[in-house]
Amino acid sequence: MRDRLARLPYGRAIGWALLIVLLVATLAPFYVMLRTAISGPGTLFQQARSLVPLDPTTVHFERVLGLLTPEENRAAGGSGAMISFAVAMRNTVLFTTVVVLGQVFFSAMAAYAFARMRFLGRTVLFYAYLSALMIPGIVLFIPNFILIRELGWLNTFQGMVAPFVLMTPFAVFFLRQFFLGIPVSLEEAAKLDGASPFGTFWRIILPVSKTPLVTLAILTSIQAWNEFFWPFLVGRDPNVRVLTVALQSFQSSTPQGSPDWAGLMAATFLSVVPIFILMVVLGRQVISSLQFSGLK
Amino acid sequence: MTDHQPGPTNPLGITLRRASKRIFNAEAATAYLFILPSLIGFVAFYGYPAVRAVLISFTEWNLLRAPRPIGLGNYERLLSDPLFWNAMKVTGLYVLYNIPFQTVLGLFMAVAMHRLTQSLAIRGVLVLPYLVSNVVVGLAFLWVLDPLLGTMNMVLGWFGIDRQPFLGSPDQALLSIAGINIWRHMGFVALLFYAGLQAIPKELYEAGTIDGAGEGRLFRYISLPLLRPVMVFVLVTSVIGSFQIFDTIAVTTQGGPVNATRAIVWYIYENAFQFFRMGYASALSVVLFLLLITVTILQMRLLQGNRSEME
Numbered sequence: 001m002r003d004r005l006a007r008l009p010y011g012r013a014i015g016w017a018l019l020i021v022l023l024v025a026t027l028a029p030f031y032v033m034l035r036t037a038i039s040g041p042g043t044l045f046q047q048a049r050s051l052v053p054l055d056p057t058t059v060h061f062e063r064v065l066g067l068l069t070p071e072e073n074r075a076a077g078g079s080g081a082m083i084s085f086a087v088a089m090r091n092t093v094l095f096t097t098v099v100v101l102g103q104v105f106f107s108a109m110a111a112y113a114f115a116r117m118r119f120l121g122r123t124v125l126f127y128a129y130l131s132a133l134m135i136p137g138i139v140l141f142i143p144n145f146i147l148i149r150e151l152g153w154l155n156t157f158q159g160m161v162a163p164f165v166l167m168t169p170f171a172v173f174f175l176r177q178f179f180l181g182i183p184v185s186l187e188e189a190a191k192l193d194g195a196s197p198f199g200t201f202w203r204i205i206l207p208v209s210k211t212p213l214v215t216l217a218i219l220t221s222i223q224a225w226n227e228f229f230w231p232f233l234v235g236r237d238p239n240v241r242v243l244t245v246a247l248q249s250f251q252s253s254t255p256q257g258s259p260d261w262a263g264l265m266a267a268t269f270l271s272v273v274p275i276f277i278l279m280v281v282l283g284r285q286v287i288s289s290l291q292f293s294g295l296k
Numbered sequence: 297m298t299d300h301q302p303g304p305t306n307p308l309g310i311t312l313r314r315a316s317k318r319i320f321n322a323e324a325a326t327a328y329l330f331i332l333p334s335l336i337g338f339v340a341f342y343g344y345p346a347v348r349a350v351l352i353s354f355t356e357w358n359l360l361r362a363p364r365p366i367g368l369g370n371y372e373r374l375l376s377d378p379l380f381w382n383a384m385k386v387t388g389l390y391v392l393y394n395i396p397f398q399t400v401l402g403l404f405m406a407v408a409m410h411r412l413t414q415s416l417a418i419r420g421v422l423v424l425p426y427l428v429s430n431v432v433v434g435l436a437f438l439w440v441l442d443p444l445l446g447t448m449n450m451v452l453g454w455f456g457i458d459r460q461p462f463l464g465s466p467d468q469a470l471l472s473i474a475g476i477n478i479w480r481h482m483g484f485v486a487l488l489f490y491a492g493l494q495a496i497p498k499e500l501y502e503a504g505t506i507d508g509a510g511e512g513r514l515f516r517y518i519s520l521p522l523l524r525p526v527m528v529f530v531l532v533t534s535v536i537g538s539f540q541i542f543d544t545i546a547v548t549t550q551g552g553p554v555n556a557t558r559a560i561v562w563y564i565y566e567n568a569f570q571f572f573r574m575g576y577a578s579a580l581s582v583v584l585f586l587l588l589i590t591v592t593i594l595q596m597r598l599l600q601g602n603r604s605e606m607e
Contacts, residue, residue: 011511012411012412015408015411015412016408016412018404018408019405019408019409019412019413019418022401022405022422022482023418023421023422025479026421026422026424026425026479026483027421027424028440028447029425029433029436029437029440029479030424030436032436032439032440032447033436033439036439044445045445047445047447048444048445048446048447048449048450049450051447051450106333106334106337107334109330109331109333109334110330110331110333110334110335112330113326113327113328113330113331114331117323117324117326117327117330118323118324118327119323119324119327119328120324122327125331125335128338128343129334129338129342132338132342132343132346134588134589134592135342135346135585136536136539136540136561136581136584136585136588137540138540138542138561138564138565138581138584139345139346139349139578139581139582139584139585140341140342140345140346140349142345142349142352142564142568142574142577142578142581143344143345143346143348143349143352143578144341144345145568145569146348146352146359146574147340147341147344147345149359162340162341163337163341165337166333166334166336166337166338166340166341167333167334167337167338169338169342172334197326197330201330222427225429226427226428226429226430226431227429228429228430228431228543228546229542229543232546233569243429243431244429244430244431244432245431247431247432247435248431248434248546248547251435251438251547261439261442261445264435264439265435265436265439268432268435268436271429271432272428272432275424275427275428278427279420279424279427283416283417283420284416286420286423286427287416287419287420287423287487290423290426290484290487290488291487291488291490291491292491
């Protein structure tokens with residue numbers, strides 16, 4: 001193979017050149033985000049002609065994190081109406097944690113029953129779960145919004161996590177396929193030792209399914225961290241709203257005139273940092289999880 | 297007990313199986329307990345709302361007064377609603393702008409990586425945009441594409457191209473949104489194709505090379521046919537996703553300027569949550585669902601999605 005590629009130095013060079021262009025294009029918006037976030041107050045107009053940060057400062061990050069007094073805030077170009085970034089970050093962390101733990105655990109329980117136990121309605125129920133994969137979000141969001149409203153759960157935490165915390169059809173389907181592949185002998189041994197069904201599930205099935213569970217947890221956390229539409233419908237109150245909703249409102253609530261781009265980019269950049277960290281720490285797992293999600 | 301390994305062939309295994317028949321009800325009861333939490337979630341947030349959406353679509357309901365049954369009224373109204381047809385046109389155009397570029401760029405990136413580098417870091421960078429929320433991406437591009445101060449106009453200036461209005465103009469807004477989402481998704485698409493390419497046996501390429509095939513022919517006759525299952529998956533899921541474009545619009549243009557980006561899900565959102573026309577919005581969403589099913593079936597037919605070349 002190496003020989004053949006060596007015969008194609010031009011093709012190789014062109015391939016690399018295009019790949020590098022795409023890599024730069026992929027990173028450029030993140031760079032612009034950072035440049036604006038660390039450029040000093042009042043440099044926005046010069047930034048339209050500069051690639052490098054001007055008058056570098058951390059003041060916008062401090063502003064976003066609420067470390068400055070209102071006066072300092074205004075001096076740094078803030079509107080004074082900054083979003084409470086820390087609260088939104090806390091809400092996102094809480095939302096993501098609850099959704100991931102609940103969804104993975106309850107879906108695993110259901111998947112185990114579908115994979116291993118015999119009961120009336122198993123096939124019908126499983127196909128019902130599967131067919132729900134086909135329904136577009138908006139079809140369900142309208143009645144779900146009405147339900148949450150009827151329950152009096154608008155702008156509450158339970159209303160925001162409710163549709164995701166007990167299951168998603170994908171999670172059940174995904175784990176069932178794995179559980180089907182676990183040798184039955186493992187559980188039979190546990191049963192003979194007198195383990196209860198839940199004991200078998202907890203001490204045998206979950207530990208041997210570490211890889212698919214981690215894969216699912218990674219996919220679910222990325223999704224939950226970035227979830228926008230549903231929290232946007234039911235959780236707009238500043239006390240419960242997650243980062244995505246807060247950032248959107250921050251942008252659209254800007255009074256006429258130019259938005260507070262520096263503050264906005266600082267907040268946006270901070271909200272991406274956990275993803276960067278995730279990639280640095282768990283990059284290999286994240287990539288294989290994502291690759292896997294396409295090859296079910 | 298210690299002498300016998302329980303298994304399907306020995307006597308002990310048979311006793312166990314007979315016992316399990318007797319405890320069948322206990323097994324079923326356990327199963328229902330295991331399924332119960334997910335079943336509550338499924339019924340409450342998937343099954344019931346799916347039925348309810350259809351029921352609501354036959355009513356007029358603003359959430360304040362009781363729903364008023366109007367039969368097929370909402371569906372009739374939709375047919376003569378110019379904004380609905382505009383939304384269909386906008387959505388269709390968006391899918392047409394988005395899918396070909398995203399797929400071809402993703403495929404190119406995957407093939408280039410497959411032939412040139414195994415680097416995990418490169419794959420990590422390329423997939424980064426996909427890991428970031430649509431809101432963040434939308435905000436970043438709102439700034440990058442700012443008509444007055446945006447970096448994009450500076451870059452265009454280097455090539456002597458005039459300032460462009462991008463999201464601010466009816467002609468360019470939808471193209472800009474498509475561009476944003478191509479940028480966000482191409483790396484993920486590439487990752488999927490790359491995984492598919494890695495599954496292709498290396499010997500096939502070696503054999504092809506020995507037969508004197510160049511890079512182009514290897515791609516045409518080995519990679520592309522064997523990538524069919526991944527291609528089907530990518531096209532079907534990304535078309536379904538594209539039809540439901542919402543987040544980017546909510547952050548950047550909110551349907552404007554002058555209806556240019558009022559895609560179908562944004563239009564449904566406006567009807568349901570800004571004008572509180574729950575019945576009409578539900579009817580629109582049911583139509584979208586039917587449309588997506590049709591498009592998916594058509595795609596599976598055209599792409600012969602159930603066929604595999606590997607046999």
